Structure formats: C-alpha cells, structure tokens
Amino acid sequence: MATAQLGTQTASTTLRAPRVFSIDVFRGLTMVVMIFVNNLASVKGLPWWTYHAPGKVDAMTYVDMVFPAFLFILGMAIPLAVEQRLSKDPSHTSLWKHIALRSISLLVLGLILTNAGAGDPALIHMPPGLWAILALLGAILFWMVYPQAETHKNLVKALRLTGLALMIVMFAIFRRTLKDGSVAWIRTAYPEILGLLAFAYLTTCLLYIPTRRWRWAPFLWLIPLTVFCALCCAHWIEFPRHAGLYLWPFGNGSDTLISMAGVATSTIFVGAQSHRWPTFRSKATWAVGFAVVTLIAALLLTPLGISKIRATPTWSLYSVGSSILIFTLLYWICDVRHHTRWAAFARPAGSNTLLTYLLPDLWYFAISLLGITWLRTHFAWGMPGVIRAMVFTACIIAVAAVLTRLKLRLQL
Template sequence: MTTAAQTRLIETRGVSASSRLASIDIFRGLTMVVMIFVNDLASVHGLPWWTYHAPAQVDAMTYVDMVYPFFLFAVGLSLPLAVKARLRKNPSRFALWTHIILRSASLIVLGLILANAEKGDPARIGFSSSLWAILALLGSSLYLSVYTGSQRGKTVHRILRILGLILVVAMYAIFRRTTHDGHFAWIDGSYPEILGLIGYTYFAVSVLYIPTRRWLWAPLAWLAALVAFNALCVAKIIALPPHLRLYFWPFDNGAMASITMAGVATSVIFLGDHRWKALGQKMSMAVAFALAPLAAGRLLTPLCISKIRATPTWSLYCISAAVASFALLYWVCDVKKKIGWAFFARPAGANTLLTYLLPDFYYFIIATIGSTYFEAHLSYGWPGVARALIFTACMLAIAALLTRMKLRLQL
C-alpha cells in the first residue's frame, strides 16, 4: 500500500470513528433543537415560570437551565474521539495543541461578536451594530467553512477563507462602543456569550484530559476534583478574585468544566479502549454513573440549585440527566440502529456551528431592516409558543438544506 493510500485509510478511519456514532450526532442535534426553541421563547411573555431560566435568587432550576449543560456535555463526548482521530492523522503533540488553541480562540472570537453585537455605537462604527454583527459573522463563516468540492474550486475557497478572515479582523478593528461615562471603548470581553464560554471550557478540559488520557479513571478523578472545587467556591471556602478573567482562569468556578469532563467520562465508558466491551457492562456503568451525580447533588443541596450561580447541585443534576439521556440514545441509535425518528435533528448535530449561528443571522437581519412584526403580534402566551416552534422548524430546515448543499462550518 502506498503512503498516500495509507494516509487516506487513516483519515477515513479517524473520521468514521465519530461519524458512525449516530447517538452523538443525535444527542447534539436534539440539544440544538431545544436550544433554538428556548432562545426564541425567551422573548415570549405570559408563560409558566418553568418555560424560562430560573432567576438567580431562586433556589430552583427548570428544563431551560439544562440546555446549555447538555451542550457542554456534548463537547466532552466528542473530545476523546476527536483527539484520537487527530493523533492518528498527525502524531505531533504540537500540532494537536495548536489545533486546540485555534479552536478555542475561534469560539471565543465568535462569542465576543455575539456578546458585543448590541453594544456597538453606530455613530462611531459608521453603520448599525446589527449590520456590524452580520458582516463579522459572515467573515467568520467564510473562514470556518469546509470545502468538499472539486480541486478546481479549492483555490477559490482558499481565497474566500482569507477574505473572511480579513473581514473579521476589519470588523474587530472598527468596533467602538460608548461606556456609561461617555467614553468610547473597544470590544467588551467581560462576557464572551455561550460560544466563548464553551471555548474557554473546551481548552480547560483539554488541559486536564489530554496529558492523562491513557489512564482509565482519570476523567472520573478530574470530575470529582472539579465538583469539589465548585462546591468550595460556591460555599466561599475558596474565594476567587472578583472579576477574574477567563483567559487567566478558564476553569471559572469548576461547574462548566465538570459538566464537560462528565461528557469525556461517558465517552470513555461507551467508546474507550478498556475491558468493558459487553453492552451490559457499559449500560451498568452508565446507570451507576448517572445515579452517582444525582446522589451527590442531593447531598449538596444546602448550596442551592442555580444555573446563574453555577452551583454544584445544578451541574450534578444536569450531568445525571445527560448521562442517562445519552445511554438511552446509544442503545436506541447505535445498538438497535433506529435512527429514522431523528431525521429532523441529525443535520443540526452534524453541522452544529452553522445551525447555531443561523438564528443569530436571522435576528441581526431583522434588526437591520427594522422589522418588529413578530415582537408586536406574536410575543405573548401560546401564540408566542407556536411562533417559537415554527421558527425552530424553519431553522432546522434551512440547516438541513445547507448541509445537503455541502455548506458546512467546522472549527
């Protein structure tokens, strides 16, 4: 076999190892479906309390508070597979860490675009902040696009990627906002939005997992350490410096990293190279793993349940639900091979970043043209719920169409 053929075979095996796991794509896709729905539903008034995020001062959580943790869990599910596939293609540790840093940075850049989209000063930028966001996201999309066409178009795609990067840099360069005291300032990095938080968390968990990935119990040990750190921070036994920037301490108080590490541990249980090969052994481990965080979360309820405050009980309950949900999907989709029912979610799971950004493109386009129809007519009660359902279905349909047209974004 020639070297080129060997390379193609290794790449095929590396890619197929993750692409054949329908449960991961469907888990990610279903999470995206609910995320799009609840994000749009947030602007609808007059609904029961459990259809929104629980307020920070309330000792409670709703199903909405579990959506973001499921996304973090999905990041952890994919991490061991992605690391293994990348090292098969290129065993260089330097190349691996370069990829991880660039991927984290790309998520943070995207997150800061979304977080600053409504803060821009049109008078200082030269046009509306929503148009600024559209151009910045368009440039990011061009740069992160994946080309799957013929060799002839590869050069054109490379040029488009370079132009996209230039557009992003230009949008960052011209961005200006007005502070509360009337001075102008640049990008506000205090809150990098969900994508940025995922970027920081992905990097933090990679720092822990990759050097210890050959040790079977390492993910569980790191998970226990992160939960303990989270509990000590919430109990104020460990006091983090106020306004500590995530680029200094990407672990934050440990809650987000613990959820992602739980995804890593779940991936190891079902897909790792270990002695638990039988389905019964894997499912037994998963059941035990789902019950343990539930019990631990119950013991830590004196620290309250709150997504906004990122308490350990919130993260542990979300971990328990995510492990149980993935175990069920693994049994249905990968063992029983029943995947047809998830037709609406699979494109969102396979092309996640594009699906995530589609609603933002829509919101910014609507803001740019000044349309307020839906805000005025379908923003209250059950008509608003119907609007959110239709909007979610439209976003999924567009994502499926673009995926079929081989338009894909990849970090």
C-alpha cells in the same frame, strides 16, 4: 468540541469504527431545544419552568439544562477527536496547536455575538446589526468547509483571506459608549455561550490529554473539580469578576466538570477504552451507576444552592446525571436498536452544529437591520407565542438541513 464534526472514531490501529449516531442525535436535539427556548424567552404569560430560573432562586428548569447538555456532548467528542487526530499525526505539538486555535476561534465567535448589539452606530458608522452580519460573514467565509476545495485552492484561499480580513476590520472599527459617556472597545467580560464552550474545551483538554491512557482518570478528575466548584460557591475561593476566565480559564470549575463528565461517559460507550465494557448491558450498568452517583452528590451539595446563573455544583451534577441517562437511552435506541429515522429532523443540526447555531442570530440581526418589529410584538403571549417558537425552530432546522445538503458547513 461540541460543534465539531465527529464523523467516525479512529483508533490507534487506524481502523474506523462505525459512526455513533447517538452523539449526532443528542447534539442535534440539544440544538433544537436551544433554538426553541431562546425564541420562547421573549414570550410572556407562560409557566415559570419555561424560562431560566432567576439567579437568586434555588431552582432549575429544563431550560437551565440546555447549556450543560452542550458542555456534556463537547466532552463526549474530545476522546474521539483526540484519537482521530493523533492517528493521522502523532505530534502532540500539532495537537495542542489545534486545540489552541479551536479555542481561540470559538472565543472570537462568542465575542462577535456578545458585542453584536452594543456597538455605537455613530462611532462604527453603521447599524450594529450590519456590523454583526459582516463580522459573522467574515467568520463563515473563513471557517467554511468548501466543497471541492482541492480543485479550487486559489479561490478557497482568497475567500478565507477575505473572511479573515473582514473579521479583523470589524473588530478594529468596533466602539461602544459606556454609561458614563466614555468610549470602549470589545466587551470581553461575558464571551457568550461559544466563548464559554471555548474555555471548557481548553480546560478539559488540559486535564484529559496528559492522563488519557488511564481509564479511570476522567472519573477521578470529577472529584477535585466538584470540590473546587463547591469551595467557590461557598465563597471560600474568590476570583475577580472581570477578566476572571482569561486569568483562570477553569472559572469555578462547573463547566469543566460537566464537560469532563462527558469525557467519562464517552470512555464507557465509544472511547478507546470502551472495549472494557463489551456489551450494552455492561455499558448501561456502569453509565446508570455513574449517573446515580452524580445525582446523589448533587443532592448532598444542595445546601450550596441550585442555580445555573450561580453555576452551583448541584446544578452541574443534576445536569450531568440527566445527560448521562438521556445519552444512554439514545445510544440504546440509535446504536443498539438502530432506530434512527425518527431523529432525521435533528441530524442536520447535529452534524452541522456551528452553522445552525449562528442561523438564528443572523435572522435576528437581519430583521433588526430592516427595522422589522412585527414578529417581536405579535404572538408574544401564551400559547400563540409557543406556536411561534415552534414554527421558528422548524424553519431554522429546515434551512440548516438545506445548507447541509448543499454541503455548506462550518468546522473549526
């Protein structure tokens, strides 16, 4: 998954391959851009391409490519994680159990974030910001990778159980008031980005793992996924708006399509099948060719629209083609030329991604709880707002770097 630590690739021979720096760098850079654009979203008076394109407009901006980049790097991590896990434990039952638990964990985190501001203070008996902080604190305690865990087993077990209990209590007491005055529990219709990553991870594994020994399988899977996405966008296939992902986790196929493209790219560069392309020239040739095919397919499907909000196949394939080209460049810089120092600022976000992802939300919940509105009402227009977003991003990345250095990290 995108937030997992990749570490090193482990082949079936149990030999460890060198660390693929470009994967961490790509993930870290994506995280940096995500934090920046999320903070920039509240700034007014900027060019249209600095925001998400409206759902009714056939257009996409660089902001619309951030989430697909997460999906793409999630897919790239899957072959490495699967081979590493099977090399330690060849049981496919254990593998699928791990995939299911990881998917559920991401979904739980997504539901916390998407419901954070919806709680009714009178019904949950606390401010929504405090509810969100306590729920995330429980998640952090439960999924923390504790230093020296083997020497403090009882303490670590107690902390994990405390975190789990805290999450259960927060979910149990949550209530929200609907527009008609009725009371409801957790909203599940939109599971936030982490929840969408959970469904993409699960569905990509469902397709990839049974066919992983066939070198061309990830590439071939892209064909039915693209066709299915096109048919959904053309309204030839319809799914219920509410609970759709829970009944059919593939959705319209766009997220799985992007993630599977990451699997295919991993096959070229770093997967167990990558020896088929022994030199960087051969890898780059196939990768660039792959990118060109996806970009041409995106162009041909333009009549179906270009929109992140509508998850059209053109948006998906343009994002895939761009991600392939960006990763190819990063692979050449970081793993062929071994120039990695320039990306040091992004490495903590790439190796400790889940905790870094939660830090901005924890900050927003904290200042909301404290009633601080100054930062929201000042530096919220034009270039001062851009500077504010840059400073905020730098601060979050710096905190993530400190926490990573202190060996405080989350891993599902």
